[in-house]
Amino acid sequence: MAEVHLKNLTKRWGDFIGVDDQSLHIADQEFLVLLGPSGCGKTTTMRMIAGLEDPTGGEIWIGDRMVNDDLPKNRDVAMVFQNYGLYPHMTIFDNIAYPLRVRGVAKAEIGPRVEKAAAQVELTEFLHRKPKALSGGQRQRVALARAIVRTPKVFLMDEPLSNLDAKLRVTMRAELKHLSRALKITTVYVTHDQIEAMTLADRVAVMRHGVIQQLGTPDEIYNDPANLFVAGFIGSPAMNLINGSVQDGMFVTTGGTRLVKVKAADRARAILGVRADDLTVHEAGQGDIDVTIYAFENTGESTLLTVQWGKQRVIARGDRHLRKDQDDVVGIRLNSDHLYLFDPETEQRIDV
Amino acid sequence: MTGKQRQRLLGTVQVSLILAAIFVMLVPIAWIFLAAFKTHVDVYQLKLFFTPTLENFGTVFDDPYRLGEKLFNSTIVALVTVVIAIPIATLAAYSFSRFSLRGETLMLVIILATQFVPAVVIILPFFVMFRDIGLLDTRLGLILVNLAIVMPFAIWMIKGFIDGIPMDTEEAAMVDGSSRLQVIRNIVLPMAAPGLLTSGIFCFIIAWNEFLFALILTNKDAVTLPIGLALFKGEEGDLWNLLSAAGIIIMAPMFVLALMIRKYFVQGMTMGAVR
Numbered sequence: 001m002a003e004v005h006l007k008n009l010t011k012r013w014g015d016f017i018g019v020d021d022q023s024l025h026i027a028d029q030e031f032l033v034l035l036g037p038s039g040c041g042k043t044t045t046m047r048m049i050a051g052l053e054d055p056t057g058g059e060i061w062i063g064d065r066m067v068n069d070d071l072p073k074n075r076d077v078a079m080v081f082q083n084y085g086l087y088p089h090m091t092i093f094d095n096i097a098y099p100l101r102v103r104g105v106a107k108a109e110i111g112p113r114v115e116k117a118a119a120q121v122e123l124t125e126f127l128h129r130k131p132k133a134l135s136g137g138q139r140q141r142v143a144l145a146r147a148i149v150r151t152p153k154v155f156l157m158d159e160p161l162s163n164l165d166a167k168l169r170v171t172m173r174a175e176l177k178h179l180s181r182a183l184k185i186t187t188v189y190v191t192h193d194q195i196e197a198m199t200l201a202d203r204v205a206v207m208r209h210g211v212i213q214q215l216g217t218p219d220e221i222y223n224d225p226a227n228l229f230v231a232g233f234i235g236s237p238a239m240n241l242i243n244g245s246v247q248d249g250m251f252v253t254t255g256g257t258r259l260v261k262v263k264a265a266d267r268a269r270a271i272l273g274v275r276a277d278d279l280t281v282h283e284a285g286q287g288d289i290d291v292t293i294y295a296f297e298n299t300g301e302s303t304l305l306t307v308q309w310g311k312q313r314v315i316a317r318g319d320r321h322l323r324k325d326q327d328d329v330v331g332i333r334l335n336s337d338h339l340y341l342f343d344p345e346t347e348q349r350i351d352v
Numbered sequence: 353m354t355g356k357q358r359q360r361l362l363g364t365v366q367v368s369l370i371l372a373a374i375f376v377m378l379v380p381i382a383w384i385f386l387a388a389f390k391t392h393v394d395v396y397q398l399k400l401f402f403t404p405t406l407e408n409f410g411t412v413f414d415d416p417y418r419l420g421e422k423l424f425n426s427t428i429v430a431l432v433t434v435v436i437a438i439p440i441a442t443l444a445a446y447s448f449s450r451f452s453l454r455g456e457t458l459m460l461v462i463i464l465a466t467q468f469v470p471a472v473v474i475i476l477p478f479f480v481m482f483r484d485i486g487l488l489d490t491r492l493g494l495i496l497v498n499l500a501i502v503m504p505f506a507i508w509m510i511k512g513f514i515d516g517i518p519m520d521t522e523e524a525a526m527v528d529g530s531s532r533l534q535v536i537r538n539i540v541l542p543m544a545a546p547g548l549l550t551s552g553i554f555c556f557i558i559a560w561n562e563f564l565f566a567l568i569l570t571n572k573d574a575v576t577l578p579i580g581l582a583l584f585k586g587e588e589g590d591l592w593n594l595l596s597a598a599g600i601i602i603m604a605p606m607f608v609l610a611l612m613i614r615k616y617f618v619q620g621m622t623m624g625a626v627r
Binding site: 050052072073075077078081082098099102103143146156 | 521527528529534
């Protein structure tokens, strides 16, 4: 078990910057998620920690050791790959035993340890099979078992759930969370799925263009986004972003509607962010503003109303029993406790 | 014509064409097969019913033909060629596949380009060179020549197989604690095994059938089977029955090999670079 320190880590390929001078401290036993769209540098960062990619600049510390020049095998990390990276010519037992064998663990010890790891991910009955004979979810478990059969300093997981179907992903996510709490090993987890990030992480680092946009707990990331990118990336449906200005303490949409009171100085251009859950749906005339429904969707646990708001479309979440139809008019009220203002130029958050 | 009728007609045409192709390919082999068991007198008659004899197979191993020596030479040359070529080609192919080397593309093209040089063009320099260093008419000389011939094939083929192994698998092994050599031994070699086997057989066939270099560079001690065939010219013309018997001896190992590896061969052909 160990902390991980990244100091001014940089990765460049020619002119392309993969990771741009980033520093990050991951505490012992912390579950840190690197979150971002594809190409944001999250996987590159992880691969540099694993030693599969050489940094262009900066330092990587695992525990009290600078590992920049260490081979992957000497870094004492375990990694779960997106495509599992199983050894197709070996049985499941041999797959899980491989890290032990190659590190020279005594033969007598290997059997029990493999069986224990297999039991933890409920694979016991498949040990004699080859990976080919297993389903995607089971292969994922093999990859996990192969990681937990040793006690490495750090777990690295590269989008481990993204190749599973939606239902299995939810189950495996819970299992992963349970397992990580039980094992108490520092974990770096890469994903582009914000739900995974929110549910699994102690802290999330949201990345874009090789730069960490915000580092914080899932709560902070969701409720206190630092900039426009984080606000738009986290949450499903995505946060509504409404163009307008601030005049006399009111946010005014580009269409000229005086919408809501904000505690900010006047400015010619601003973007108002509001989540679908913070827009409440009422009968026409009873909200802050009347709008026409562009699309009505019933997801079962709630309803989603895409409404035409001037020139923009905005999504509001309604009660699960609400029934409306396209072109109906409803009133929308904004929950003024959860509004966010952003500067369109710098994309940074403005205090509301 | 209805769609079904058309389909049936197309099917008939297809089957006829396949049968015709099979006929064209198999008739010479069938002819050789029959001739090998005929007496010298029967050979020139196209009769299917005759008294078969094994005499030809005895004769070819006796003086003056002594096909046994040629068989031995061919076996040694082809085997040693494969045994040397495959490990070296594997390491070369691995490097080409996994590392970004300086001038990689150029090197690969040059390796392939050696195949485009007609053998006739370089055979004379080879002859002079081998004469000067005393490799003329030696098995070692032939092995060297065959290595030069099969190596590009082997490197390109094996590279195709290694390219097909997911990088993830190797990286997983490295993180799991393997050195690069352990990765090659524990992961890459077992996974590429069908490909290596296919490439090995391929090289063996090429070396086994190699004719031109063996013809020019050997004359007595290191003569191989294909050259041995040229011995069967008598004063009475070509000794077709002996020629056929020798032909079967040359083909037989190929048949056996093909049977043994056909599963891997197809797998190898479809997964590798030579699809």
